[in-house]
Amino acid sequence: MERNEIFNKVVELAVDKLSAEKAEIKEETNFIEDLNADSLDVVDFVMALEGEFDMEIPEDDVEKIKTVKDAVDYIVNK
Amino acid sequence: MRRVVVTGVGAVTPVGNSAEETWESLLAGKSGIAAITHFDTEKFSTKLAGEVKNFDSEDKGLSKKDAKRLDRFEIFAITAALEAVADAKLELSESEKERAGVSVGVGFGGIRSFEDNTDLLLTKGPRRVSPFMVTQMIPNMGPAYISMHLGFKGPQSCPVAACASGTYGVIDAFRYIREGVTDVMIAGGAEAAVTPMGVAGFMNMRALSKRNDEPEKASRPFDKDRDGFIPAEGAGMLVLEELEHAQKRGAKIYAEVVGYGATSDAHHITQPAPRGEGGRRAMEMALRVSGITPEDVDYINAHGTSTPFNDRFETMAIQDLFGDHAKNLKVNSTKSMVGHMLGAAGGVEALVVALSIYHQKVHQTANFEEGEEEFHLDYVAGGAQSHPIKYALSNSLGFGGVNGVVVMKKFED
Numbered sequence A: 001m002e003r004n005e006i007f008n009k010v011v012e013l014a015v016d017k018l019s020a021e022k023a024e025i026k027e028e029t030n031f032i033e034d035l036n037a038d039s040l041d042v043v044d045f046v047m048a049l050e051g052e053f054d055m056e057i058p059e060d061d062v063e064k065i066k067t068v069k070d071a072v073d074y075i076v077n078k
Numbered sequence B: 001m002r003r004v005v006v007t008g009v010g011a012v013t014p015v016g017n018s019a020e021e022t023w024e025s026l027l028a029g030k031s032g033i034a035a036i037t038h039f040d041t042e043k044f045s046t047k048l049a050g051e052v053k054n055f056d057s058e059d060k061g062l063s064k065k066d067a068k069r070l071d072r073f074e075i076f077a078i079t080a081a082l083e084a085v086a087d088a089k090l091e092l093s094e095s096e097k098e099r100a101g102v103s104v105g106v107g108f109g110g111i112r113s114f115e116d117n118t119d120l121l122l123t124k125g126p127r128r129v130s131p132f133m134v135t136q137m138i139p140n141m142g143p144a145y146i147s148m149h150l151g152f153k154g155p156q157s158c159p160v161a162a163c164a165s166g167t168y169g170v171i172d173a174f175r176y177i178r179e180g181v182t183d184v185m186i187a188g189g190a191e192a193a194v195t196p197m198g199v200a201g202f203m204n205m206r207a208l209s210k211r212n213d214e215p216e217k218a219s220r221p222f223d224k225d226r227d228g229f230i231p232a233e234g235a236g237m238l239v240l241e242e243l244e245h246a247q248k249r250g251a252k253i254y255a256e257v258v259g260y261g262a263t264s265d266a267h268h269i270t271q272p273a274p275r276g277e278g279g280r281r282a283m284e285m286a287l288r289v290s291g292i293t294p295e296d297v298d299y300i301n302a303h304g305t306s307t308p309f310n311d312r313f314e315t316m317a318i319q320d321l322f323g324d325h326a327k328n329l330k331v332n333s334t335k336s337m338v339g340h341m342l343g344a345a346g347g348v349e350a351l352v353v354a355l356s357i358y359h360q361k362v363h364q365t366a367n368f369e370e371g372e373e374e375f376h377l378d379y380v381a382g383g384a385q386s387h388p389i390k391y392a393l394s395n396s397l398g399f400g401g402v403n404g405v406v407v408m409k410k411f412e413d
Helices: A003-018 A031-035 A039-053 A068-076 B019-028 B064-069 B072-087 B111-124 B133-137 B141-150 B162-178 B196-204 B243-248 B274-290 B308-328 B342-359
Strands: B004-012 B100-106 B184-191 B234-242 B255-264 B297-301 B330-332 B391-398 B402-409
Touching: A003 A031, A003 A039, A003 A068, A031 A039, A039 A068, B004 B019, B004 B072, B004 B162, B004 B243, B004 B342, B019 B072, B019 B342, B064 B072, B072 B100, B072 B141, B072 B184, B072 B234, B100 B141, B100 B162, B100 B342, B111 B133, B111 B196, B133 B141, B141 B184, B162 B184, B162 B234, B162 B255, B162 B342, B162 B391, B162 B402, B184 B342, B234 B243, B234 B342, B255 B274, B255 B342, B274 B308, B274 B391, B274 B402, B297 B308, B297 B342, B308 B391, B342 B391, B342 B402
Parallel strands: B100 B184, B297 B330, B297 B391
Antiparallel strands: B004 B234, B004 B255, B184 B234, B255 B402, B391 B402
């Protein structure tokens, strides 16, 4: 999958799970600081990533996924 | 003795998405019972419920994100509480909020969220269970979310007392204010158990009506042709306030709460004790705590579920306790129009009693045509009536033999 395609999917899931506006989501958008997510929202969002990209993200790795870019990079490198 | 008054009401019910709309519907005799839309009822012998209709949580001030994280019972609880506070025109300072609490009863909790996540657990495994499942399921999140939305920092209570939960919510709230712990309480009940598991469970207990071809006639409390209750959902909330606190800010006072009764049948898991003995003792205790006699009571909002057992035994309990005065009472069942809102019922019925006292009017028991031979009460058939009410009772009698009664009085300074 192209990086751009992954980015678009991640944005889509952030809109759905974090009730964010699509226009406000950039590569550097931080889920907690910019989208007012709490730790449970992040878990919910990461679970959606796992479902969408058919992968398991270990708990230790979840902590490293703070921005949209982190999420996209993580998926690209898997 | 500190006095407790009702200064605000809020509701989400099958006949209205506010307390005012609900009250107007009840006076008009409008039924909220219809075919279930929440799930496919093909294999269910009962296909009817009192569902909340045309409800938009964003219109009611909740964000899209709130709506996603919440179970339906929590959404009802929050919106009814916000309405009650707005109705009371209540604006508390930060220090006053430390003396304001929440006491909201819930029977099931977020059973739909639990069902949906059970499905995920079994089909996709534990890693797919939502991180919000627990906070959607546990009943006390109803009052918890209310405290968060209003910033109330006093006690948070969630009595789980089956079909009497809402009434126990009001009882606990009354006691907190009377004992001087708080000056303001949100009191009531919330429920959203019109779900496959909720309906299947009651259905197999043989507790539900099967009058599927006549939805509006299915809930017929005290009528000889009743055949079970109709499950329903929603929330009913009151603002209870210490009298001086209410008067100092010029609040509108609907009614005064003057006492309560609370008893156990200690008899059977679902059947009431013979002749409704536990309910009779709860009403007796309520009169004693309120310092009044049976002759002082003008109106009883009955538990009146439309099941053969409940309505027979509740009638006997009222007739046994009130004796000759029983014939002077108006006795109605709100469930005849909204169905049985389970844990929310006591909250809604308490606000119906407060409004009945305020307006000096009682709504009808819809579909009551003819009682059984030994039924001698005035069930308010045929339409709403004006009725002078000084004292009124709200009865709730739950599975497990848990009985609760709230006593309200027309407010006099």
